[in-house]
Amino acid sequence: MKLEELFNAVRARGEGAHMAHVYYGDPCEDFSIKLIETLAENGADIIEFGIPFSDPIADGAIFQAACERALKAGVTPAKCIEGIKKLRDRGLKTPVILTTYFNIVYNMGLVNFLNKAKDAGVQGVLIPDLPIEEAQPLLELTRKLGLHLILQVAPTTSRERLSRILAEASGFIYLIGLEGVTGSKFRSKKTTATLIEKVKAETNIPVMVGFGISKREHAETLIAAGADGVVVGSAYARIYAVNITNPFERLSEIARLAREIKLGCIRGQKIKLNVSL
Amino acid sequence: MKLEELFNAVRARGEGAHMAHVYYGDPCEDFSIKLIETLAENGADIIEFGIPFSDPIADGAIFQAACERALKAGVTPAKCIEGIKKLRDRGLKTPVILTTYFNIVYNMGLVNFLNKAKDAGVQGVLIPDLPIEEAQPLLELTRKLGLHLILQVAPTTSRERLSRILAEASGFIYLIGLEGVTGSKFRSKKTTATLIEKVKAETNIPVMVGFGISKREHAETLIAAGADGVVVGSAYARIYAVNITNPFERLSEIARLAREIKLGCIRGQKIKLNVSL
Amino acid sequence: MKGRFGIYGGQYVSEILMHALIELEEAFEKIYPSQEFQGEFQELLRNYAGRPTPLYYARNFSTLVGFKVYLKREDMVCGGSHKLNNALGQALLAKKMGKKRLITETAAGQHGLATVMAGNICELKTEIFMGVKDIQRQAANVKKMKLLGAKIKPVKIGAGVLKDAVSETLREWAACSRTTHYLMGSTVGPHPFPIIVATFQGVIGREIREQILEKEGRLPDAIVACGSGGSNALGAFKAFIEEENVRLYFVEGGGESLESENSAAAFQLGRPGVLHGSLMQVMQDPYGQIKPSKTRSAGLNYPGRGPEISYLCEIGRIKACYSFDNEVFDAVKVMARTEGLIPALETAHAIAYVLNHREEFSPGDIVVINYSGRGDKDMETILRYFYEA
Amino acid sequence: MKGRFGIYGGQYVSEILMHALIELEEAFEKIYPSQEFQGEFQELLRNYAGRPTPLYYARNFSTLVGFKVYLKREDMVCGGSHKLNNALGQALLAKKMGKKRLITETAAGQHGLATVMAGNICELKTEIFMGVKDIQRQAANVKKMKLLGAKIKPVKIGAGVLKDAVSETLREWAACSRTTHYLMGSTVGPHPFPIIVATFQGVIGREIREQILEKEGRLPDAIVACGSGGSNALGAFKAFIEEENVRLYFVEGGGESLESENSAAAFQLGRPGVLHGSLMQVMQDPYGQIKPSKTRSAGLNYPGRGPEISYLCEIGRIKACYSFDNEVFDAVKVMARTEGLIPALETAHAIAYVLNHREEFSPGDIVVINYSGRGDKDMETILRYFYEA
Numbered sequence A, B: 001m002k003l004e005e006l007f008n009a010v011r012a013r014g015e016g017a018h019m020a021h022v023y024y025g026d027p028c029e030d031f032s033i034k035l036i037e038t039l040a041e042n043g044a045d046i047i048e049f050g051i052p053f054s055d056p057i058a059d060g061a062i063f064q065a066a067c068e069r070a071l072k073a074g075v076t077p078a079k080c081i082e083g084i085k086k087l088r089d090r091g092l093k094t095p096v097i098l099t100t101y102f103n104i105v106y107n108m109g110l111v112n113f114l115n116k117a118k119d120a121g122v123q124g125v126l127i128p129d130l131p132i133e134e135a136q137p138l139l140e141l142t143r144k145l146g147l148h149l150i151l152q153v154a155p156t157t158s159r160e161r162l163s164r165i166l167a168e169a170s171g172f173i174y175l176i177g178l179e180g181v182t183g184s185k186f187r188s189k190k191t192t193a194t195l196i197e198k199v200k201a202e203t204n205i206p207v208m209v210g211f212g213i214s215k216r217e218h219a220e221t222l223i224a225a226g227a228d229g230v231v232v233g234s235a236y237a238r239i240y241a242v243n244i245t246n247p248f249e250r251l252s253e254i255a256r257l258a259r260e261i262k263l264g265c266i267r268g269q270k271i272k273l274n275v276s277l
Numbered sequence C, D: 001m002k003g004r005f006g007i008y009g010g011q012y013v014s015e016i017l018m019h020a021l022i023e024l025e026e027a028f029e030k031i032y033p034s035q036e037f038q039g040e041f042q043e044l045l046r047n048y049a050g051r052p053t054p055l056y057y058a059r060n061f062s063t064l065v066g067f068k069v070y071l072k073r074e075d076m077v078c079g080g081s082h083k084l085n086n087a088l089g090q091a092l093l094a095k096k097m098g099k100k101r102l103i104t105e106t107a108a109g110q111h112g113l114a115t116v117m118a119g120n121i122c123e124l125k126t127e128i129f130m131g132v133k134d135i136q137r138q139a140a141n142v143k144k145m146k147l148l149g150a151k152i153k154p155v156k157i158g159a160g161v162l163k164d165a166v167s168e169t170l171r172e173w174a175a176c177s178r179t180t181h182y183l184m185g186s187t188v189g190p191h192p193f194p195i196i197v198a199t200f201q202g203v204i205g206r207e208i209r210e211q212i213l214e215k216e217g218r219l220p221d222a223i224v225a226c227g228s229g230g231s232n233a234l235g236a237f238k239a240f241i242e243e244e245n246v247r248l249y250f251v252e253g254g255g256e257s258l259e260s261e262n263s264a265a266a267f268q269l270g271r272p273g274v275l276h277g278s279l280m281q282v283m284q285d286p287y288g289q290i291k292p293s294k295t296r297s298a299g300l301n302y303p304g305r306g307p308e309i310s311y312l313c314e315i316g317r318i319k320a321c322y323s324f325d326n327e328v329f330d331a332v333k334v335m336a337r338t339e340g341l342i343p344a345l346e347t348a349h350a351i352a353y354v355l356n357h358r359e360e361f362s363p364g365d366i367v368v369i370n371y372s373g374r375g376d377k378d379m380e381t382i383l384r385y386f387y388e389a
Ligand SMILES: Cc1ncc(COP(=O)(O)O)c(C=O)c1O
Pocket: C081, C082, C108, C110, C111, C185, C186, C187, C226, C227, C228, C229, C230, C231, C232, C233, C298, C299, C300, C344, C346, C347, C372, C373, C374
């Protein structure tokens, strides 16, 4: 499914969107496959599929550990892309955003990376260490291939740069809701709401808010504040990480959280639309 | 006995003179008394009576240890002078040279120190860290009191200073036979013989050679080379030091060495005088 | 392109940090040339850091190698290495920018120490990120930093070494960049850090130039410097880049050997890649995962080479060299015996190169070794090598 | 009288050594002023030792105490203390005299290190006498000296501390004075040592004078220096002795307390006496036996005060002061926090005095602390005090 269609469908259902972020291969590929399917079946509208990197500077402790475990288990970028293919073969319809740090992309070669991603059934690409200043080559290539390069904005983004980013944005805007890294403690600050408003005022493409979201209420608040959806990542990894020798046992708990988050997305959207709950 | 008389008598007997150096109070006063008497009875013509000092910079390891033990045992300069009195009371006739470092003298006051020494029956005073440059006050005071200030010369003494020292010398000259400290290994060097010759050529007062002498042959060689006598110190202390908990047991061995040294003094004198042995 | 050296450099960071980099760049451009800043900074360099540092003609060492060797005495900078040149500059800049706090990372502790010293002078709080392994290995420096008032943040992730500490400091910075300055310790990281650090360290080469002209009436034939990020080397080289007749040697940590996994020689074993915000020569596996480096010299134990050094080596202006650990220890001893100086293990890489490649220099040559630091911090390692091996 | 300062000074040594003292005096008078010597010596001071050292205005520390404090940065001398000023001078002198070898003694190791550094530069063999207790306490410095090529001679006699090591070095000198120079480390010992050492250290005060005039346009109101033998203090003071308005403070090691046997405050607890060749203020028992001193600061742990310092205190030109161990550790921390500098424990005595006697200075005062050395050598002691107590 295309991202546009997805957002239209979600909106049509009166919901906010829910993107679930996963680092593939942690602690093994089989689990990641199951995890992604579980998330997709329990309310995740988009899968943010992470290729583990040795030095994930935008990620907090939970995702760092996830990357470390995955790499130790022998996952490679090629295996990750294989994983997406496998998911598609197994019937996954959910849009997939392929996330990784720039060195992985640079190492594979930009064109090669994007071609492989597209072949595997990816809708968009997100590179958290690729600000707009460095994104030009990838913007051009993704456009050519019909892929979205998901750009981020943050509370520290200046008005000037915001315009520049929004002008290039495609698919959706990833709005970093706090100053920090993934997995930080959620802070519902006025600045986040203000930023959502600012972005929404300047663009029509959907706005997904991420970083620190781990509860239904978080999703609800943010979407009520104007966001089109939320991203949840570390909150899922945290659940299975405590039982890392047998993470499968935690899938049901993860499913429960995914449903909760989705519920928050729905309720938030209702509040935003002023529909009585 | 006056020093002049002693040297006249020794010379008259065709002997070299033997001065035995002892640090008083090591390891206890009783032993020192016995030691001095033993030496005097076994061939020591003069007693060099040392007041222990905490930092005896002209002394080697054996005498340093002796000073340390004596101080630990509680000996004081006053007790040392008492010790000389006691020896005199017990009948010691041998001339006594009172040796100590300058700080002990300075601390008691020069006049006080000399008066007490004289009262106790001392013939001369030797301060190893008082070169001629610093000796003027003590030279005057000893002269006034009829005491000898024993001056030292060394292989490193320049011709000029030698003359200056000999001009002030009294009692005898203490010729340091080597470059080093008391208790050094004996080295019979040409320089020592040359120095003895040089000194003898310039003065009539007796020349006693010290430092490193521990055997009959040492005494013999030096006196044959022109010296009027020798000084033996560490060699005696070395004997009782190995049996420090009961040094009295070593007195007979010390007596034996004293007789040996004296024998060397006699043989050396014979060689010097070209008398067949 | 701004912040680029050939293909190298750039600003590969989270969007959150971009404002801080832009703010820093603008502040640097505005504040650094100002009379006020220069007045205070030069005063600190002179009277606190002890600049200019001497250019010492090492007579005995020269006799040994057969050509004239001068040592640029960065070991004489307060704290014992060139690190303070940069720390003072950035701390003062941060203060003028209104920042309240400094964060940074350190491996051997030299840069951490320089940062807390500069922080105290500028009345800024200091927080130092340090891998848990490095904390163990450099226990003395850790306590020293604490005594100076720094907060030490142990970094447990990864291998618990410098690379991980840099990542963690970048993460912390994302959370506090409005009030806090990340005092980058070498010519690495996203633009404008490589330029700022090289500017502050450039004083080394400017002094060398002046001093060698005064002493010899001509420029040197070669300058040899050790490095990982490249700050002391670039500092020494920059004033000579245009001087084609001055050969420049950059000596990295060969570690135990190039064959094994026991090396930090990124120019030999790496290829272009992105780490910590910048495209540079970096050690990585076939998939682009950054590889940990290994050398006994903590200050060279980083898998990346700063963008400018990467570029200058690529175009052949600088010769990329390396020394092995055992050569380095021997060089320490040679310097100790000939000149009474115990160099830092990092510095000893440059010395070792000169000792072991005498054929690259002619009898008439004038060679400057950038003597980047003193060995006090490495004494335990050095003594263990010589007296327990 | 030559070599006398009032009653103090002189040459109380064995006749064996007189020739060496006379030879040294003559050589010093002839060689020291020569152009050849001055040329080489000034070159070494500048480019090896790192002179002139800065006069640093300690802004934060000044704010704390309420008057202007400058630090004369002898910690910036190569090796970390003022000791090298003298060691270089004497080593060069010894070389010109044709000596082949240097001997000396050391407690903390600072002077021993300076001596072997200077010896290596001048290609003279070095032998360092050190009390067995000090060898234990300063294990790191011992190995450092060995690495530099010095022979270490353990001194077992007495308490196995500095006083005993000096005695033992004098004894060794008696055996080898024709070929060997005793490189006396402070303004103690028989004439001409106190004069030679004070001359070589005098550069400190000459620089202070020039620097403070440049910075403040006037002389300081006070100079504060720590000391035992007195070399850094005299070095700082000498250029100001005739300046009646410059108050001079000499701070000795108070140790734990003046009441107990735990002190090194010879001006408080001593009286005139003869030790190691010279009449001076010295700690002794009622019978004239020298008493061991005690302080946590190895460099101040000597029971005697050099003859010139003894005299200048006696006539009231210098005020004799002291700081206690606990005040000293606190001063280390204050300096670390305000100025990012960790002083040597010796130096911290001077700092502590200023901190604890602010009432002796007025708000308009300019005070120079002679910052004689850095605290690297004392880190273990300092850290143990703060983090294990
Ligand atoms: C003495 C010394 N030299 C060199 C370096 C390497 O740093 P850079 O490559 O930035 O000069 C360090 C780093 O800690 C160091 O301490």
